[in-house]
Every structure is written in C-alpha cells, then in structure tokens.
Amino acid sequence: MFDFYSLYSHEFVRVACCVPRTRVADAAYNLAETLKLAAQGDKTRAAVMVFPELGLSSYAIEDLLLQDALLDEVERSIAKVVEASRKLFPVLIVGAPLRVSGRLYNTAIVVHRGKVLGVVPKTYLPNYREFYEKRHFISGANTITREVELLGETVPFGTDLLFKAAGIDLTFHVEICEDVWVAIPPSSHAALAGAELLVNLSASNITIGKAEARRLLCGSQSMRAVAAYAYSAAGPGESTTDLAWDGHAAIYELGDPLIESSRFEKDSTMIQADIDVGRIRQERLRYNGFADCALQEKERVERFRTLPFAFDPPADSVALDRAIERFPYVPSDPAKLRDNCYEAYNIQVQGLAQRLQSNRTENAVIGVSGGLDSTHALIVACRAMDRLGLSRKNVFAYTMPGFGTSDQTYRNAWRLMKALGVTAAEIDIKPAATQMLADIGHPFGKGEKVYDITFENVQAGLRTDYLFRLANQQRGMVVGTGDLSELGLGWCTYGVGDHMSHYNPNGSVSKTLIQHLIRFVAASGDVSRETADILHDILNTEISPELIPAGEKGVVQATESFVGPYALQDFNLFYLTRLGYRPSKIAFMAWNAWHDIEKGAWPANLPEGTRRAYTLEEIRKWLALFLRRFFTNQFKRSAVPNGPKISSGGSLSPRGDWRAPSDGSPDIWLEEMKAIPEAKGESKATRKPKTRSK
Structure with missing residues (x-):
C-alpha cells in the first residue's frame, strides 16, 4: 500500500551502523549488547543494521579464536540472533568466526526474520604491522564450498552473494574491513553486478590520522561504485593489549557523508541514515562509464549469485530522517557556499572573457534594469574586462525605462552603472512602444489602459531590438541576463532579452543562486563600499518584470505570484x-x-x-x-544562446545537460x-x- 508520508514509499531505505560495547571473548555479553541495538533499530524501523567485524567473539583475541569452547559459544550466539530476529523488522548483519569444512573464516552472517540469508567470508586478510589474520583465518577467495550447514540449515556461502530484498526493493553486498583497503575492493564488482548498498563490517584499530583515511576510503568507494556505503568498526571493550579502538561508524552516498558516529564512546552506539536508493539508480542510468565497466568486468560480474528474500515495508508510516537541502543549488554550509560562489563567478567571468576574445571584439552591450539578473551580468561583464586588461568603458550599459519601471529600479540601475565605471546611457522605450502598439491597432495605442501580453512583449521586444542594433553600432556583442530558473519555467519572452543574446553567462545559474553570487561579490572586496551598498539595495527589491504600471498604492507585478x-x-x-x-x-x-x-x-x-x-x-x-x-516551454530552451555550465545541478542547454523534444x-x-x-x-x-x- 502506497503511503505518501513514509520514506519507504519513495525509494529511501533506512540503514543503521552499530558499535556495541564488547568484552574480550565474552560471547554472551557481546550477544546481549548486539540484541539491545537490534531492538533499538527495530523501533526506528531501520531496514539494514550493520555490526562490527567478529563482533560476537571480539576481534583482538589472537589465538583464542582457535578455541573450540569459544567457537561453540559463538555458534550458539548466532542461533540466538536468528531466533530474536523473528520478531524484528531489520536485516541484521553480524560478524563472527565460523568453522567451515575444517577451516576457520572471518565471516558476516546475514539474518532476517528467523533465517540466515547467507554467510560472507572476508576476502583480504591483513598480515602486516599489527595484523596477523592469516595465522587464524582462511581467505574467502579460497572457499571450497558454495554452501554451509549452519544451525541445521543449508545456507549460501561465499564472497559472491548479493542480497535482494523484495518489497523494500534494495540490493546489498557485504565485505569485511580490509576488503575496502585494497586496490579493487570486492564491493566494486558487486556494485557493477547490481548492489546499491555496500556494507562493511570492520574492526579497524585507531592510530593518529586513520579516521580520515577511513573517510576517504568509504566516501570514494561510494562515489566510484555509484552506491551507498555503510561502515561499522569495533569500539569500546576490545582488547587494548597493543591496540586502541575508536568505534568509528559512517554512512556515505555517492561520495556525500550522510552521518558519522562520535568516536571513543564508552557505551554501545548506533547511527542511522535514510539512503536515497532512487538517486543511486538515477545516477547509474546516466553514467555510461558504470555500465562500460560492468561490460569490461563481465566475467567477474556474472559470478555473483543473487539471493532474493521477502522484505515488506513496515505497516506504520516511517517519517524521513534526512537533511534535505531546501535550496539544492545553494548549499547550506557557509564554507561550501563561499567555494561554490567563487567557482560559479569565475566560471562566468572566464566564459565571457573567452567569448569576447574568440569573437575578436573588445566591447560588450548589456541592458540594465536594476533587477537581480542584469545586475549580476553587468558585474560579470566588468570583471571580464578587468581580466582581459580592457577598460570598463568597453561595457556599454543601457537602462531602458518602460511603462512599469519603478523609481527604485531606475535609480538603482543608474547608481550601479556609475559606480562600476561603465559607459552608461538611457533609452526611453515608451514613445517607440506607444507607436508600435498604435501601428498594430492595439487599444493602448488609442489611449486605452489595456495591459495584456502584447503590451508587455512590445516593451521586451523593443529592448532587445535596441541592444542588438547597439551591438552592431559599437562593434560589440550582447551579453544576456536571463537565468536558469526563468528558462525552466519558460518565464522569458521568446527571442527577446531574457531569452536571446550573443552570449549568456547567467544561463545555468538559478535565481536562488544569483542572489548569493551578488552577495559574494558585495563581500569580496573587489567592489567599492558604495557599490556593495547598491548591490544590497537591489537584493532587497521585489522580483518583478516591471512591464505593467504599478497599481493602487504602488503595487508592482510580483513575478512569484505568477510562477x-x-x-x-x-x-x-x-x-x-x-x-x-x-x-x-x-x-x-x-x-x-x-x-x-x-x-x-x-x-x-x-x-x-x-x-x-x-x-x-x-x-x-x-x-x-x-x-x-x-x-x-521547451521550444524556448531549444534555442538558447551559448553560456557556460555552472553547477553539477545542470544546465538546460540543448547542447548540454537537457535535450528534449519541444512538443x-x-x-x-x-x-x-x-x-x-x-x-x-x-x-x-x-x-x-x-x-x-x-
């Protein structure tokens, strides 16, 4: 049943990474802490819960791993995890040493609803510096069986297992600690075979700088594999004979960190994040290199066994617990926003400067309304002239007041042009507009107050006509001002200024980002204090096309009331x-x-x-x-001028990110x-x- 308010209805899946407190070789205690966290994850309706490597036995117990008494107790613990899982919602992935065909493996046991879905052995066993795993374990690459008898059942065994949930609709793969530290992690091939969530059960002792190494490994693996990556490492209670443990857990999605545990906690901890599986699938659809890699690695990819299992979404509505950027083109992190603005601004400047050089012209022509878009385009044009070593007088800026131009925007346009030192001029379009409206028999030409779309577009069209002819006269090129948001909404008149130009540096900049770019310039120190004050005045002006005279009490057209x-x-x-x-x-x-x-x-x-x-x-x-x-309004986007792509959010250029039919x-x-x-x-x-x- 589709529940709009539940995350599980929209290709989100809740994943939890657990760091239970342990006692050295105390399987009963470790089991109890594991089940406490499992119950906690059940309450929050986590779908997948990841526990540390060898969590049921403890990791740093050396030759105790070869003791029958311990191994027997661990198997009894596995049975109790399986039994407890009958009443729990999540898939539980726990770490344990397991005897198989006379060999000892470091394994992950995947459990759901009273059943062991599969057992995954560790592939790469570290045997350097403080690690000595080959003394005790056999690599999962050397398995001699594809199945194992466990708790009276025959279950799949191997490094080639993909677990595919039906109902929740998720495919995941499991690897263990060192597996992600090698040049080609097993999860790389698993992702190519269809795994969307990559799980790592780790122990990983802590040394100075190692936490950052884990972040780099897990984050980069999630990006390269176009997947989510959930990592959980051993924490408090492990043996400190020669090592220390920080209990590091983290979840990444396509390179983005979703959540990370606080380290060096004294008690058991759990973190969780709602991964966007739909985002992962969409990225894979677009990324040709991902599919090409799968073809190159076809032999390895085809070896994977997919293990389907029933996993119905919870009956109750599960609210999304994930930070959603309210402004996806504008990051909420101030440092990242500054970096984005710096890059966006310089991309625009570089693009316009290069186009001026390529066109063998030193002059730019631009219409200035006193609004956001033309303000930023004018700033970019001035900065491009600075970069080319040309005078800002080579920017020919024109304000062209019409019937709806307010005193505030008119004044700000002139203040800005003067402050930036461009060649400024004014052309009053009202007489020409009145004449054109009269020529075509429009009621306004006869003195009637009819403010329809024709009335508006006559003004918009005249401004563009003037700019292109002025560009001919000045031997320059028209710099466009229309932004990405207007193109997306079709809020631009076809063939006129907010749609057509010789080059448009704003074409892939959203309206929400342009406001921050102007603030960035105002605070950069590259403009005078006077100019910065003008920019802030413009930022505080309501967004309006100003094509219709203000109504009663000076109320102007409000763009956002229409679109x-x-x-x-x-x-x-x-x-x-x-x-x-x-x-x-x-x-x-x-x-x-x-x-x-x-x-x-x-x-x-x-x-x-x-x-x-x-x-x-x-x-x-x-x-x-x-x-x-x-x-x-796709037909408008099919004919947009050139302009640089600014952000990973994409552009709407028919030559770039967005190619679509106009009908x-x-x-x-x-x-x-x-x-x-x-x-x-x-x-x-x-x-x-x-x-x-x-």
Whole structure:
C-alpha cells in the first residue's frame, strides 16, 4: 500500500551502523549488547543494521579464536540472533568466526526474520604491522564450498552473494574491513553486478590520522561504485593489549557523508541514515562509464549469485530522517557556499572573457534594469574586462525605462552603472512602444489602459531590438541576463532579452543562486563600499518584470505570484532535470524540507521573504504549474544562446545537460501527481524528523 508520508514509499531505505560495547571473548555479553541495538533499530524501523567485524567473539583475541569452547559459544550466539530476529523488522548483519569444512573464516552472517540469508567470508586478510589474520583465518577467495550447514540449515556461502530484498526493493553486498583497503575492493564488482548498498563490517584499530583515511576510503568507494556505503568498526571493550579502538561508524552516498558516529564512546552506539536508493539508480542510468565497466568486468560480474528474500515495508508510516537541502543549488554550509560562489563567478567571468576574445571584439552591450539578473551580468561583464586588461568603458550599459519601471529600479540601475565605471546611457522605450502598439491597432495605442501580453512583449521586444542594433553600432556583442530558473519555467519572452543574446553567462545559474553570487561579490572586496551598498539595495527589491504600471498604492507585478516561489520552483527544477524523480517523490522531499520551516535553522543572509513554510497543498499547486510550464516551454530552451555550465545541478542547454523534444506533453507527470494527497494538513501517522535541513 502506497503511503505518501513514509520514506519507504519513495525509494529511501533506512540503514543503521552499530558499535556495541564488547568484552574480550565474552560471547554472551557481546550477544546481549548486539540484541539491545537490534531492538533499538527495530523501533526506528531501520531496514539494514550493520555490526562490527567478529563482533560476537571480539576481534583482538589472537589465538583464542582457535578455541573450540569459544567457537561453540559463538555458534550458539548466532542461533540466538536468528531466533530474536523473528520478531524484528531489520536485516541484521553480524560478524563472527565460523568453522567451515575444517577451516576457520572471518565471516558476516546475514539474518532476517528467523533465517540466515547467507554467510560472507572476508576476502583480504591483513598480515602486516599489527595484523596477523592469516595465522587464524582462511581467505574467502579460497572457499571450497558454495554452501554451509549452519544451525541445521543449508545456507549460501561465499564472497559472491548479493542480497535482494523484495518489497523494500534494495540490493546489498557485504565485505569485511580490509576488503575496502585494497586496490579493487570486492564491493566494486558487486556494485557493477547490481548492489546499491555496500556494507562493511570492520574492526579497524585507531592510530593518529586513520579516521580520515577511513573517510576517504568509504566516501570514494561510494562515489566510484555509484552506491551507498555503510561502515561499522569495533569500539569500546576490545582488547587494548597493543591496540586502541575508536568505534568509528559512517554512512556515505555517492561520495556525500550522510552521518558519522562520535568516536571513543564508552557505551554501545548506533547511527542511522535514510539512503536515497532512487538517486543511486538515477545516477547509474546516466553514467555510461558504470555500465562500460560492468561490460569490461563481465566475467567477474556474472559470478555473483543473487539471493532474493521477502522484505515488506513496515505497516506504520516511517517519517524521513534526512537533511534535505531546501535550496539544492545553494548549499547550506557557509564554507561550501563561499567555494561554490567563487567557482560559479569565475566560471562566468572566464566564459565571457573567452567569448569576447574568440569573437575578436573588445566591447560588450548589456541592458540594465536594476533587477537581480542584469545586475549580476553587468558585474560579470566588468570583471571580464578587468581580466582581459580592457577598460570598463568597453561595457556599454543601457537602462531602458518602460511603462512599469519603478523609481527604485531606475535609480538603482543608474547608481550601479556609475559606480562600476561603465559607459552608461538611457533609452526611453515608451514613445517607440506607444507607436508600435498604435501601428498594430492595439487599444493602448488609442489611449486605452489595456495591459495584456502584447503590451508587455512590445516593451521586451523593443529592448532587445535596441541592444542588438547597439551591438552592431559599437562593434560589440550582447551579453544576456536571463537565468536558469526563468528558462525552466519558460518565464522569458521568446527571442527577446531574457531569452536571446550573443552570449549568456547567467544561463545555468538559478535565481536562488544569483542572489548569493551578488552577495559574494558585495563581500569580496573587489567592489567599492558604495557599490556593495547598491548591490544590497537591489537584493532587497521585489522580483518583478516591471512591464505593467504599478497599481493602487504602488503595487508592482510580483513575478512569484505568477510562477510560484523561486525557492520551490528551483527545488522542482533540480530534482526533475538533474535526478529525474517522479513528481510524488519531489513533493515528498519538498514537504519534508519546507513544511515545518519555523523549526529550521536559517542562514543569516537569507532574504526574509523566503523564510516561510509551505504546506503540501501549496507544494502540490506550484509543482503542477511548474510541470505544465516546463514542458510547454521547451521550444524556448531549444534555442538558447551559448553560456557556460555552472553547477553539477545542470544546465538546460540543448547542447548540454537537457535535450528534449519541444512538443513533449506533461500528462504522464501530471497523472503521477495523483499519488500526492490533496487533503489539507498532515497525516496523523507522520512523525517529525529528528534532524532538519538548514
């Protein structure tokens, strides 16, 4: 049954990494701590729980590993884990030494609902420095059987096992500690064979700097393998005869750290994260190199055995416990945001500078409205001239007031042009617009106050006409100003300034990011204090096309009242084009990110107007509008000018990230939206997440 409010309905899977406190060679104590954590994971509805290497026996027990009494007790412990699992929701993956065909293996036992699904032996046994595993164990690469008798049952045994859950819909693979430290980890081939979650049971003693090495290994493996990686290492209670243990656990997804344990805890600990399996699948669809590797490694990949098992989602609704970036084009981490702004700004400047050189022109022509987009494009143009060693007077900037131009934007346009030292001029388009409207028989040309789409586009078209002819006159090129959000929504008049130019440095910059880029420039020290003040005035101006005269009490056209909040529409744009998510999943994520916003922590420099919550009803409304506009305006994106790709969030260039037919229909996407509840309010089954996005 589809439950919109449950994470398991949207290709999310909860994974837990456990670090139980142990006692050296005390299998009964270790079992009790393991089961305590298993019960905790059951309450939180974790689907997969990972425990440390040799966790039931303890890892650092040397030759005690060869004692029958201990090995017998460990097998009894395994039986008790299996029995306890009958009433538990999660898959439990525990570490234990196991005798198989007269050999001793370091193994992971995979247990679910009273059954051992399979046993995975460790492949690479470290035998250097402090490690001496070959004294006790046999490598999983040297197995002589594909099955093992365990607890009276015949179960699959080997390093070639993939566990495929039906219901939860997840495929995972298990490896042990050293396996991820080698040049080609077993999980690499497992991922190529279809594993989406890679699990590592580790012991891994701690030395200075080793924790960072683990982060690099696990993070990079999740990125290379296009997968999630869950890692759990031994912690308190292990023998400290010669070693120490920090209890390091972490979960990564496509290189991104989702969660990490606090280390050196004295008691048992558990961390959990909701991995986005849908994201992993989408990345694999797009990444040709992943499929090519599978073909190159075909022989190894085909050796894997897939073990299907029934795993129905929980009956109760499980709320998402994952930080969702409210602004996917704008990271919430201040340091990362600064780095992104630095790179984006310099990509734009470099792109425009190169195009000026390639076109063998030293002049740029740009229209300046006093709004966000043209402001940033003007800054980029000035900086490009600086980089080329040319005068900023080579930037010919024109403000072209029309019928809806406000005093504030007009004043800011002039202030900015003067402060930046460009060649500034003004062309009043109202007389020409009036004449054109009269020529085509429009009522406004006869003195009537008719403010329709024709009235608006006559102004927009005239501005573009002037700019291109001015470019001819100045032997320069027109610099575009329209941004990614406007292209996504089709909020740009075909063939005019926000759509057409000789080169557009803003073309793959979202509206939400442009605001931060302007702040970045204002705070960079590259502009005067006066210029910075002007930039902040522009940032505080309501977004408007200013094509219709202000109404009563000076109320201007508000763009977001027509196309929706850019905060939500940029969210929709990112997840539709970058990751191909179905509308119901986009709405689910948006609801988790935005519905309890008053509880969230906000960056200090975020505009007050965007600090608000959105109900599911609002999210649904604006998503439907976005889908209609996005599909019906593809013809505009099929004819956009050149401009550099800025972020991994993608661009909408028909020559780059987004190639689509201009006559595509949104009907399938709108139909899928029926999975989003229409009722107002929250589901009574919904629980608020423990962690929130920033």
